Amino acid sequence: MNFPDLNTQSPVRDFVNHNPVIAIEVFAHHKIDFCCGGEKTLGAACEELGLTPGAILEQLNQAPSPAAAEPEENWTDLEPSGLIDHIVTTHHQYLESVFPELTEITEKVVKAHAANHPWLAELQEAVYYLIQDLKPHMMKEEQILFPMIKNMEKSMSGGMAHCGSVANPIRVMLMEHERAGNLLHKINELTNGYQPPEDACETFKHLYRLLKQVEVDTHLHVHKENNLLFPQVLERAEAL
Ligand SMILES: [Fe+2]
Ligand SMILES: [Fe+2]
Numbered sequence: 041m042n043f044p045d046l047n048t049q050s051p052v053r054d055f056v057n058h059n060p061v062i063a064i065e066v067f068a069h070h071k072i073d074f075c076c077g078g079e080k081t082l083g084a085a086c087e088e089l090g091l092t093p094g095a096i097l098e099q100l101n102q103a104p105s106p107a108a109a110e111p112e113e114n115w116t117d118l119e120p121s122g123l124i125d126h127i128v129t130t131h132h133q134y135l136e137s138v139f140p141e142l143t144e145i146t147e148k149v150v151k152a153h154a155a156n157h158p159w160l161a162e163l164q165e166a167v168y169y170l171i172q173d174l175k176p177h178m179m180k181e182e183q184i185l186f187p188m189i190k191n192m193e194k195s196m197s198g199g200m201a202h203c204g205s206v207a208n209p210i211r212v213m214l215m216e217h218e219r220a221g222n223l224l225h226k227i228n229e230l231t232n233g234y235q236p237p238e239d240a241c242e243t244f245k246h247l248y249r250l251l252k253q254v255e256v257d258t259h260l261h262v263h264k265e266n267n268l269l270f271p272q273v274l275e276r277a278e279a280l
Contacts, residue, residue, distance in 0.1 A: 053078030131261035
């Protein structure tokens with residue numbers, strides 16, 4: 041039993057915090073949103089998708105633990121400053137490193153295959169907007185919001201109750217996460233859940249693998265911000 045303390049009334053985000061490898065695998069397979077919709081109970085999230093909550097809970101509990109799973113840094117226990125550093129070095133750096141390759145490969149695939157697969161133009165547009173949204177989004181987090189949070193933490197430990205309002209930038213970030221989530225959803229639909237067509241060449245298949253990786257990583261990234269970092273920060277800001 042992978043989730044002995046959770047049931048269909050538990051928020052989906054709790055499953056991800058408890059065992060991210062298994063929860064993300066099962067949620068991604070059933071398209072259960074655990075980042076922007078992380079507050080919903082498993083039961084409510086399943087019912088919206090026409091899934092049986094008990095059956096999904098059973099799958100979560102019975103899924104075999106991948107033996108070769110990488111030992112993950114225990115990010116669920118981190119304080120805001122540590123969580124920020126973890127998010128930047130794990131997810132922001134990953135996205136920054138993958139964007140140039142993603143742009144280049146998308147262009148190549150569109151050039152070679154758009155004649156036979158006209159929807160590729162729409163895919164290229166969605167990838168373009170995703171990158172154009174996420175780049176400045178991460179920059180705003182790194183240059184404005186995250187330093188604000190770190191300053192707030194410092195002033196709290198120094199006994200000085202001074203902090204700018206973090207609530208407004210957090211609200212903006214949440215809206216931007218929602219937009220990125222919608223674009224990822226669109227990319228998932230356009231690629232038929234990352235199933236390459238029969239005539240796909242190796243580059244085409246590689247593009248789909250890359251897009252799937254970006255989706256999985258971004259969902260976890262947004263989960264850590266929406267469901268762990270931001271609630272902790274808002275709670276502390278309120279206490280000041
Ligand atoms: Fe981020
Ligand atoms: Fe973010």
